[in-house]
Amino acid sequence: MSCPLGVALIGAGHISRRYAKALAHLPLARVRGVASRSREGAARLAQTCGAELAVDYGELERLLSAPTVDVVCVNSINRLHAEHAIRAARAGKHVIVEKPLCLTLTEADSMLQASAAAGTGLAYAENLCFAPPYRRARELIAEGALGRILSARQCEKHGGPYSSWFWNVEEAGGGALLDLGCHSIECLRWLLGKPRIARVSAQLATVRHGDRTRLEDDARVTLELEDGTPLRTESSWAADANGESSLEVEGSEGRLVLNLLAGELRLERHDGDSRLIPVESGAGDGITEELTHFLECFQQGRVPDETGADGRAVLEILLAAYASAARGEAVPLPFNPGDITRPVDLWLSR
Structure with a gap:
């Protein structure tokens, strides 16, 4: 795992902008890429935070497969949380999912299973x-x-x-x-x-x-x-x-x-x-405290205080x-x- 950790943001709206601002002050992380519904939206945020990759959702695999990315923050619309988190876990990335975790218990169980199968962390972002x-x-x-x-x-x-x-x-x-x-x-x-x-x-x-x-x-x-x-x-x-x-x-x-x-x-x-x-x-x-905690847990192999299981509950x-x-x-x-x-x-x- 790289140091600083490479972070990708899925979604280029309000929450991802707040994440980008917080991450800019954290020595243990660097934003490496942004995905959004439109490549233009992704590019705007990527330029702001100095990320080299900017893709739309149709090109998401290019971001998820990037070796410079260790952690994926799922800040997309609620309907896409499960899909994006599962794809990120299957790509071998640690995942931070913005609340709510997803929309159904079946989706939640699939997210937990994907993370467990990949041996990656699944954190629930409750600030x-x-x-x-x-x-x-x-x-x-x-x-x-x-x-x-x-x-x-x-x-x-x-x-x-x-x-x-x-x-x-x-x-x-x-x-x-x-x-x-x-x-x-x-x-x-x-x-x-x-x-x-x-x-x-x-x-x-x-x-x-x-x-x-x-x-x-x-x-x-x-x-x-x-x-x-x-x-x-x-x-x-x-x-x-x-x-x-x-x-x-x-x-x-x-x-x-x-x-x-x-x-x-x-x-x-x-x-x-x-x-x-x-x-x-x-x-x-x-x-800022939330992201610091999650990133430190991923880096050190610890279970976060807020996990996907909490999001399911x-x-x-x-x-x-x-x-x-x-x-x-x-x-x-x-x-x-x-x-x-x-x-x-x-x-x-x-």
């Missing part, structure tokens, strides 16, 4: 699990600062997607729940040590963008642990433009309140001790949430959604 304020919150919970956890709520909200394909049922496969709810679900699982989720209930609606899409733009989900502890998520494309990424965790001895956009983490204990918890200066959304919960919203009742896990091609179909077919 909140690497954002310094959230990591500090996890440390406080693990240290027992809140006592026994009674409930938690995580919110991800903004005014709507930055790219037109998100509004498209076929290309996205789901709306605000699939786009933002995956953040909240994995954040809460990870914060509490990835406990087993027993039941999922959800309410979905299209409250603001019905003129643009049939997809849900507002989602409320409750995950119930085996002991009955509720974990709640709120995901919305119908909020104001400033957006929200926040966390509240209630415990028997206090509570944590986190505002990621403001960079604030507050501990409020029932004994009267209330204070702001210091976090890293200039701490961002975790993408999140997808199963998302599928159960869509089914719950359609049925109007809680759905137990494990959940088999049957023969569907898109998560949102479970709700749209109600």
Whole structure:
């Protein structure tokens, strides 16, 4: 494996541009190539980050077979995640897949099997699990600062997607729940040590963008642990433009309140001790930390903190949430959604 690691970006949109910016500051990586729907789009991003290869999806094999490429970042539209990740694994490359992992459990299992067969890594890109304020919150919970956890709520909200394909049922496969709810679900699982989720209930609606899409733009989900502890998520494309990424965790001895956009983490204990918890200066959304961790794991042969198996677990919960919203009742896990091609179909077919 080369050093620095050669990285290829599949997709030349917003997320790949953010990846390219982060990777430019990491000594252990260099962007070697970009693939996009159009060669022109790939060439623009490749020029920005000094990559020598720029191909459209019809020429993807040329990028995947390049000996200078060690790691492939799958940042394409949701519908293509599984295809691109499987092809990269079969080409012998480590793979980082942007959330959501894919659209069906069958696809997820095929991705895991391809990675295992090739002996390559499959990392699930959930940046909140690497954002310094959230990591500090996890440390406080693990240290027992809140006592026994009674409930938690995580919110991800903004005014709507930055790219037109998100509004498209076929290309996205789901709306605000699939786009933002995956953040909240994995954040809460990870914060509490990835406990087993027993039941999922959800309410979905299209409250603001019905003129643009049939997809849900507002989602409320409750995950119930085996002991009955509720974990709640709120995901919305119908909020104001400033957006929200926040966390509240209630415990028997206090509570944590986190505002990621403001960079604030507050501990409020029932004994009267209330204070702001210091976090890293200039701490961002975790993408740089996430990529650093994944690349170091690939280089050192370690299993990443967030894997394809985690992405599958999140997808199963998302599928159960869509089914719950359609049925109007809680759905137990494990959940088999049957023969569907898109998560949102479970709700749209109600």
